[in-house]
Amino acid sequence: MNSSYLWLxxxxxxxxxxxxxxxxxxxxxxxxxRSIIPVAFWY
Incomplete structure (x- = not known):
């Protein structure tokens, strides 16, 4: 396994x-x- 697979x-x-x-x-x-954006959305 080379580093490109790790990055992928x-x-x-x-x-x-x-x-x-x-x-x-x-x-x-x-x-x-209703449409809300919870605090967990930002973290």
Whole structure:
């Protein structure tokens, strides 16, 4: 395994974590029955 695979994996992991914030926002909005942006969205 060379370093390019490590960076590729790290990039996919970072993108997945970044994208998960929108899942958090969607779930919170569904629970409140209105569009909200929870504090967890920013962290």
């Amino acid at each position: 994996g790290l990039g996919f992991l970072g993108q997945g974590i970044f994208s998960a914030r929108f899942l958090v926002q969607w779930i919170a909005s569904e629970r409140e029955k």
